Amino acid sequence: MNNSDEELNIINTVLGFCESGDTHLEPETMLNPVTHYTDPDRLNQEIETLFRKFPIIVGHAGQLKDAGQFFTHNDTGIPILVTRDKTGKVNAFVNVCRHRGAIVETEACGKANTFSCPYHGWTYGLDGNLRGLRQSEGFGRLEKASHGLVELPVFERFGLIWVRPSPAEETIDIEAWLAPMAEQLGSLNIESHTIYREWSLHRNMHWRIALEGFQENYHFCSAHQHTACSSYLDNQSIFLNKYPHFRHAVPISKISDLAEKGATPEDYRPNFMTQNYMFPCNFVQVMVDHVYVHTIIPTGQNTCVFKCMMLIPEPAVSEKAKKYWEANYNVVQKVFGEDFEIGESIQRGLSTGANTNFTFGRYEAGLQLAQTAMDDALEGKLSC
Numbered sequence: 001m002n003n004s005d006e007e008l009n010i011i012n013t014v015l016g017f018c019e020s021g022d023t024h025l026e027p028e029t030m031l032n033p034v035t036h037y038t039d040p041d042r043l044n045q046e047i048e049t050l051f052r053k054f055p056i057i058v059g060h061a062g063q064l065k066d067a068g069q070f071f072t073h074n075d076t077g078i079p080i081l082v083t084r085d086k087t088g089k090v091n092a093f094v095n096v097c098r099h100r101g102a103i104v105e106t107e108a109c110g111k112a113n114t115f116s117c118p119y120h121g122w123t124y125g126l127d128g129n130l131r132g133l134r135q136s137e138g139f140g141r142l143e144k145a146s147h148g149l150v151e152l153p154v155f156e157r158f159g160l161i162w163v164r165p166s167p168a169e170e171t172i173d174i175e176a177w178l179a180p181m182a183e184q185l186g187s188l189n190i191e192s193h194t195i196y197r198e199w200s201l202h203r204n205m206h207w208r209i210a211l212e213g214f215q216e217n218y219h220f221c222s223a224h225q226h227t228a229c230s231s232y233l234d235n236q237s238i239f240l241n242k243y244p245h246f247r248h249a250v251p252i253s254k255i256s257d258l259a260e261k262g263a264t265p266e267d268y269r270p271n272f273m274t275q276n277y278m279f280p281c282n283f284v285q286v287m288v289d290h291v292y293v294h295t296i297i298p299t300g301q302n303t304c305v306f307k308c309m310m311l312i313p314e315p316a317v318s319e320k321a322k323k324y325w326e327a328n329y330n331v332v333q334k335v336f337g338e339d340f341e342i343g344e345s346i347q348r349g350l351s352t353g354a355n356t357n358f359t360f361g362r363y364e365a366g367l368q369l370a371q372t373a374m375d376d377a378l379e380g381k382l383s384c
């Protein structure tokens with residue numbers, strides 16, 4: 001089914017649910033053992049598998065518009081340097097010097113011709129090649145060609161930069177990996193958006209708790225009672241399984257107006273917030289007129305970082321535009337903040353023994369879909 005047909009289908013399914021009083025239900029509930037959040041071995045396994053073998057969104061193409069632009073990413077446990085070289089190619093490297101291991105580029109972003117290690121000044125090109133070492137006679141016949149920065153698989157797709165944070169040899173078929181989401185992501189023109197704000201929040205909760213806050217909307221009218229609740233239909237949404245990813249379409253309250261006039265595919269975007277989950281930790285959250293891209297990454301057993309970019313269709317130049325986007329930014333900060341506060345409260349209760357399992361309800365399809373895909377990956381049944 002193409003994207004337009006899919007979107008028309010989503011609208012009509014929601015309108016049907018509104019009339020019948022139904023909502024999307026998975027066939028069964030699912031139990032998730034609390035040890036999945038508390039067991040250090042499980043977390044290590046998740047890091048080694050989910051955060052080393054699959055692509056993670058690290059930036060937006062706009063951060064690498066020109067040759068020489070670079071940015072760094074420091075949250076996966078593998079320091080990453082991403083560059084655009086003179087040929088226009090995007091490269092990603094382990095940001096670690098091949099001499100004695102210092103972090104080579106310490107700035108968050110910038111423009112450069114070469115990268116010079118702060119420790120002894122070894123210099124690398126935008127393509128990662130070792131260009132020069134001071135007083136090289138002290139290194140015998142050291143082969144420059146085999147002492148370039150270690151490359152990581154990197155892909156520029158749908159205006160986003162995706163990196164697999166491990167230099168392992170297996171290649172990634174990124175087209176096949178993103179194929180289930182390709183038509184929809186392609187239709188958003190993310191590459192022509194600009195970053196209005198970009199931020200990272202370090203929070204005190206296991207990464208899965210933070211992730212789960214974005215995988216169901218059953219919580220909207222309790223956790224977001226005074227904020228998001230009124231904008232959306234209560235506990236009404238469509239989940240499309242695009243294994244190992246999913247599309248979660250949450251209807252805006254005014255969608256019921258379409259019941260009488262009849263819907264066309266053009267009615268989709270103005271009437272939905274879409275939370276697209278790309279395994280293992282990437283979200284492209286599509287609002288009516290802008291987009292949030294976020295990732296959630298473990299930084300410890302009980303800590304994680306939430307990294308978010310707010311993307312707007314064109315730069316905010318006028319005062320009116322600035323005010324408008326700032327208001328949107330403030331609302332989303334508040335709503336995300338409500339999720340994280342509850343997430344941290346879950347973390348505080350994890351070790352009490354009150355629960356041995358968490359119950360993923362039939363409404364909470366996203367939790368079930370992601371859990372299934374993660375179990376598959378951890379058991380070696382899912383790769384990319």
Ligand code: FES
Nearest residue numbers: 097099100117120
């Ligand atoms: S560690 Fe980088 S030049 Fe020595």
Ligand SMILES: [Fe+2]
Nearest residue numbers: 213223335339
């Ligand atoms: Fe929420």
